[in-house]
Amino acid sequence: xxxxxxxxxxxxxxxxxxxxxxHKKIGILYLIAGGFFFILGxxxxxxxxxxxxxxxxxxxAAGTFNELITMHGTTMIFLAVMPVxxxxxxxxxxxxxxxxxxxxxxxxxxxxWLAALGGLLLNTSWFxxxxxxxGWTAYATLSSNHKFSTLxxxxxxxxxxxxxxxxxxxxxxxxxxxxxxxxxxxxxxxxPLFTWSSFVTxxxxxxxxxxxxxxxxxxxxxxxxxxxxxxxxxxxxxxIWEHIFWIFGHPEVYILILPAFGIISEVVSTFSKKRLxxxxxxxxxxxxxxxLGFMVWAHHMFTTGLGPIANTLFGIATMLIAVPTGIKxxxxxxxxxxxxxxxxxxxxxxxxxxxxxxxxxxxxxxLAVPPADYQYHDSYFVVAHFHYVIVGGLVFGLFAGxxxxxxxxxxxxxxxxxxxxxxxxxxxxxxxxxxxxxxxxLMGMPRRVFTYLPGQNLEMGNLIxxxxxxxxxxxxxxxxxxxxxxxxxxxxxxxxxWDARTLEWAIPSPAPEYNFAQTPLVRGLDALWxxxxxxxxxxxxxxPLGSIHMPSPxxxxxxxxxxxxxxxxxxxxxxxxxxxxxxxxxxxxxxxxMLLRSLYDDHGYHIEPDEIEExxxxx
Amino acid sequence: xxxxxxxxxxxxxMVMALALVLTGCGRENxxxxxxxxxxxxQQLFLMVLxxxxxxxxxxxxxxxxxxxxxxxxxxxxxxGIPKQVEGNHKLEILWTVIPFLLLxxxxxxxxxxxxxxxxxxxxxxxxxxxxxxxxxxWEFEYPDLGVRTAQELVIPAGKKVQFHVTSADVIHAxxxxxxxxxxxxxxxLTNKIWLEAKEPGTYYGKCAELCGASHALMDFKVxxxxxxxxxxxxxxxxxxxxxxxxxxxxxAAQGREIFQKSCIGCHAIGSEGGKLGPNLTxxxxxxxxxxxxxxxxxxxxxxxxNPQEVKPGNxxxxxxxxxxxxxxxxxxxxxxxxxx
Ligand SMILES: [Cu+2]
Numbered sequence: 001x002x003x004x005x006x007x008x009x010x011x012x013x014x015x016x017x018x019x020x021x022x023h024k025k026i027g028i029l030y031l032i033a034g035g036f037f038f039i040l041g042x043x044x045x046x047x048x049x050x051x052x053x054x055x056x057x058x059x060x061a062a063g064t065f066n067e068l069i070t071m072h073g074t075t076m077i078f079l080a081v082m083p084v085x086x087x088x089x090x091x092x093x094x095x096x097x098x099x100x101x102x103x104x105x106x107x108x109x110x111x112x113w114l115a116a117l118g119g120l121l122l123n124t125s126w127f128x129x130x131x132x133x134x135g136w137t138a139y140a141t142l143s144s145n146h147k148f149s150t151l152x153x154x155x156x157x158x159x160x161x162x163x164x165x166x167x168x169x170x171x172x173x174x175x176x177x178x179x180x181x182x183x184x185x186x187x188x189x190x191x192p193l194f195t196w197s198s199f200v201t202x203x204x205x206x207x208x209x210x211x212x213x214x215x216x217x218x219x220x221x222x223x224x225x226x227x228x229x230x231x232x233x234x235x236x237x238x239x240i241w242e243h244i245f246w247i248f249g250h251p252e253v254y255i256l257i258l259p260a261f262g263i264i265s266e267v268v269s270t271f272s273k274k275r276l277x278x279x280x281x282x283x284x285x286x287x288x289x290x291x292l293g294f295m296v297w298a299h300h301m302f303t304t305g306l307g308p309i310a311n312t313l314f315g316i317a318t319m320l321i322a323v324p325t326g327i328k329x330x331x332x333x334x335x336x337x338x339x340x341x342x343x344x345x346x347x348x349x350x351x352x353x354x355x356x357x358x359x360x361x362x363x364x365x366x367l368a369v370p371p372a373d374y375q376y377h378d379s380y381f382v383v384a385h386f387h388y389v390i391v392g393g394l395v396f397g398l399f400a401g402x403x404x405x406x407x408x409x410x411x412x413x414x415x416x417x418x419x420x421x422x423x424x425x426x427x428x429x430x431x432x433x434x435x436x437x438x439x440x441x442l443m444g445m446p447r448r449v450f451t452y453l454p455g456q457n458l459e460m461g462n463l464i465x466x467x468x469x470x471x472x473x474x475x476x477x478x479x480x481x482x483x484x485x486x487x488x489x490x491x492x493x494x495x496x497x498w499d500a501r502t503l504e505w506a507i508p509s510p511a512p513e514y515n516f517a518q519t520p521l522v523r524g525l526d527a528l529w530x531x532x533x534x535x536x537x538x539x540x541x542x543x544p545l546g547s548i549h550m551p552s553p554x555x556x557x558x559x560x561x562x563x564x565x566x567x568x569x570x571x572x573x574x575x576x577x578x579x580x581x582x583x584x585x586x587x588x589x590x591x592x593x594m595l596l597r598s599l600y601d602d603h604g605y606h607i608e609p610d611e612i613e614e615x616x617x618x619x
Numbered sequence: 620x621x622x623x624x625x626x627x628x629x630x631x632x633m634v635m636a637l638a639l640v641l642t643g644c645g646r647e648n649x650x651x652x653x654x655x656x657x658x659x660x661q662q663l664f665l666m667v668l669x670x671x672x673x674x675x676x677x678x679x680x681x682x683x684x685x686x687x688x689x690x691x692x693x694x695x696x697x698x699g700i701p702k703q704v705e706g707n708h709k710l711e712i713l714w715t716v717i718p719f720l721l722l723x724x725x726x727x728x729x730x731x732x733x734x735x736x737x738x739x740x741x742x743x744x745x746x747x748x749x750x751x752x753x754x755x756x757w758e759f760e761y762p763d764l765g766v767r768t769a770q771e772l773v774i775p776a777g778k779k780v781q782f783h784v785t786s787a788d789v790i791h792a793x794x795x796x797x798x799x800x801x802x803x804x805x806x807x808l809t810n811k812i813w814l815e816a817k818e819p820g821t822y823y824g825k826c827a828e829l830c831g832a833s834h835a836l837m838d839f840k841v842x843x844x845x846x847x848x849x850x851x852x853x854x855x856x857x858x859x860x861x862x863x864x865x866x867x868x869x870x871a872a873q874g875r876e877i878f879q880k881s882c883i884g885c886h887a888i889g890s891e892g893g894k895l896g897p898n899l900t901x902x903x904x905x906x907x908x909x910x911x912x913x914x915x916x917x918x919x920x921x922x923x924x925n926p927q928e929v930k931p932g933n934x935x936x937x938x939x940x941x942x943x944x945x946x947x948x949x950x951x952x953x954x955x956x957x958x959x
Contacts, residue, residue: 061931062832062833062835062836062931062932063832063931063932066829066831066832066834069829133832134829135829139789139790139828139829140790141788141789141790141806142789142790142829142830142831145789147788148754148788148789148831232806232807232808233807236807237807237808238790238805238806238807238808239805239808272691272701273700273701274701274702274703274704275703275704275705277704277705277706277707278705278706278707278711279705279706280706281706281711303792303800303801303802303803303827304803304805304810305802305803305805305808305810305811307737308733308734308736308737311733311737312729312730312733312734315726315729315733316722316726316729316730319722319725319726320722322718322722323715323718323719323722326676326714326715326718327711327714327715329680330680330683330710330714331711333680333683333684333687334704334707334710336687336688336691337683337687337691338691338701338702338704339691339701340691340693340697340701341687341688341691341692341693342693343692351688354680354684355677355680355681355684358676358677358680359677362670362673362674362676362677363673365669365673365722365725366666366669366670366673369665369666369669369725369729370729370733371661371662371665371729371732371733371736371800372662372665372666372669372729372800373800374662374736374799374800374801374802375651375659375662375666375796375799375800375801377792377800377801377827378792378794378801378827378828379827439645442645442650442651442652442666443645443646443649443650443651443652443796444645444646444649444650444651444796444797444823444825446792446794446825446826446827446834446835447827447829448829448834448835449834449835450832450834450835451835451836452835453838453911455646456645456646456649456823457645457646457649457650458645
């Protein structure tokens with residue numbers, strides 16, 4: 001293939017970031033986007049807790065409060081934690097399997113820009129007449145009928161549609177990458193748990209997101225084109241939306257939590273200096289959780305009126321998920337058992353995850369009991385439960401992953417002292433905020449209420465809950481400071497700062513653009529550890545040093561996403577403007593970009609061995 | 620005191636635990652933890668059973684967790700590599716099978732109670748009530764008794780009540796925590812649920828599904844009366860429905876005039892009037908205005924002057940009433956009593 005003589009394109013600054021197709025840079029872009037939306041969602045959360053600090057408070061109006069809860073939920077789930085998960089997947093999975101990039105680098109960039117611009121579209125609603133206010137679950141008819149909801153809900157529909165497309169594309173890309181791009185010797189049963197969980201998560205995305213897409217199309221038709229999918233007066237059925245939403249929504253929970261499971265597995269194993277206890281049962285449990293995750297959506301609908309047969313079947317199926325989850329908890333404990341445990345910040349978050357997530361799992365089993373759920377449902381008990389799972393589980397896991405892989409991504413270690421302050425403030429603040437909410441729910445406080453009346457014994461729990469937010473905010477601020485401190489620090493992290501086990505630690509930090517100068521040969525589970533135990537300094541290469549083929553950067557992914565972004569406004573305002581011309585123009589522009597991409601052959605470029613060696617010397 | 624709390628997180632968590640003990644189980648007749656009827660009792664039984672099992676599991680996890688973290692933390696100067704353990708089949712089978720057994724212990728009563736709560740009682744076995752939820756108020760109709768009321772549900776104590784619930788606009792959820800769990804009110808569909816109050820008393824009901832701006836304020840009250848008092852109430856309500864008092868005296872008469880002009884299109888008294896707003900036949904006997912404010916002259920006047928201020932987004936418009944019109948209406952509305 002030496003007929004391609006093109007050279008590495010020289011790009012820098014903003015232009016480089018807008019056109020990059022390098023998975024490591026896209027990973028960083030995802031982290032930046034996720035971090036930005038995390039701040040937005042966090043501010044929304046603080047306003048929510050401010051309003052609920054005492055009965056009949058008047059900090060925010062009733063309607064605004066509903067916008068805040070809707071945007072808090074939507075932002076945190078779709079725009080904050082999903083991008084951070086994709087950020088880590090992008091940054092780490094190709095390295096863990098010994099690949100030079102993902103299977104479809106161009107599509108990878110497209111996935112990011114769609115997700116980012118979809119999220120931006122949704123958030124512009126704050127300035128364009130008000131954010132959606134129908135809850136992140138957007139139940140019809142509240143969401144489907146303009147009589148009951150504002151234009152904000154159209155932003156929800158279009159924004160999530162575009163962002164969801166990006167996620168779907170990203171998921172497919174990782175499936176193909178993990179199936180096809182593994183280095184020689186990296187069999188499925190040698191894959192690190194983070195790669196395994198990314199694999200299962202991507203499979204769940206592939207099957208779950210199309211359901212969301214269909215649901216949003218229905219909603220869009222009802223709202224924009226006057227269809228009647230959810231209009232009971234015209235024979236529509238509102239329960240259909242609940243089914244479609246949760247057929248997506250429940251797997252989404254596992255899409256979020258599985259990568260956290262993967263991170264905890266890696267971190268716990270590294271910092272106890274032991275191989276993961278029960279590796280194959282961990283893999284099996286991951287797959288089983290993913291599978292069962294599709295069988296239980298109706299446990300969100302026990303009070304919808306599906307009848308006792310459906311309710312108990314879905315309830316028992318839900319309880320079953322406790323079994324593989326329990327396997328995981330015990331395997332982590334036994335991994336720590338007998339190890340030399342180092343309490344780095346990454347490991348503190350991983351270890352703190354265990355009791356917190358166990359509580360979330362326990363309340364999950366309790367919620368799976370339909371008659372009891374008639375009491376819990378839509379009360380603060382549920383709010384407490386899912387924050388224990390999503391914050392105490394997923395977000396703790398993500399923090400563990402960020403502290404763990406930060407040096408691999410940026411070449412610098414995060415500060416450990418600040419890290420410990422981050423952990424303790426966040427951990428204590430989290431429990432203060434959410435533990436009392438279990439009791440508030442049982443004492444009769446429904447969720448999504450903008451206020452409560454005095455004299456219902458709800459004052460104390462709400463006050464404590466609101467105070468706890470200070471701890472979580474403080475922790476997040478310390479983390480932000482830590483990132484700045486790390487960026488300023490001069491100390492390089494080195495290839496393998498943690499004495500870790502997996503392949504990503506065999507290469508320089510940060511990884512060079514081609515990742516592996518020579519594709520490594522994998523000779524066992526925990527590829528790097530295997531070599532360390534065999535007394536080798538690094539991985540054995542599977543190929544001679546040769547010319548490396550790289551994909552060209554491209555501006556088209558951004559432009560394609562921009563077309564849909566504009567089309568989104570075209571649809572939202574079609575009713576007011578009385579025309580679809582903007583929507584059509586936006587879509588046409590995207591199609592044009594796709595045509596360009598198909599007609600113009602770009603074979604990428606090559607990095608020659610001498611260049612690699614040159615760089616190797618510099619490093 | 621507060622500023623010290625903010626500084627000392629550890630102290631605060633202890634205070635928190637104490638506070639939860641002190642507030643106990645929440646307000647009586649509102650809390651699901653203090654059940655006042657057989658449905659809520661069975662649900663509390665399941666809640667206690669499952670939480671007991673789960674707390675047991677949690678303690679086991681925590682004991683192993685604490686032991687491991689203390690025993691196996693890396694000590695200064697410790698070198699070498701710990702033994703690399705692949706797994707342990709016996710242990711792995713153990714922690715797969717035991718959870719299964721625990722799940723069976725939970726599943727059996729779950730199924731039994733789920734089917735019991737899903738039973739449907741006919742009008743010989745239970746009082747039938749049709750519930751229609753509206754943004755943001757509740758309408759109650761007793762088809763067999765020929766009675767229609769709103770905001771305050773009246774039921775006989777010690778007798779099953781079979782509810783048929785639906786909605787006129789968006790999804791709401793009908794929830795009386797002390798009597799039992801909730802059920803969604805779905806527009807276009809009807810759901811069924813039975814409940815029973817063991818003792819006469821006043822219980823608190825809420826809407827539990829986000830339904831719009833004033834979702835938080837969509838409360839209602841449940842009056843459980845002795846069976847004989849309930850029959851008496853139903854009889855008088857029926858009489859008042861068929862022949863609403865056609866006269867009023869003094870300022871109340873003025874109020875009645877205004878009402879007939881401006882309000883009757885939405886509010887019915889007896890069988891006369893519209894259905895867009897709550898039926899006001901027995902409004903003078905309700906404890907609350909709009910389900911949330913005490914039903915005294917001051918709060919009722921506030922409501923009439925600006926309903927949007929009290930319940931943002933509700934469908935009763937601000938009718939720009941003059942002060943004297945308001946006081947006349949208050950007088951009249953408070954005279955609407957059926958049992959005295
Ligand atoms: Cu409601």
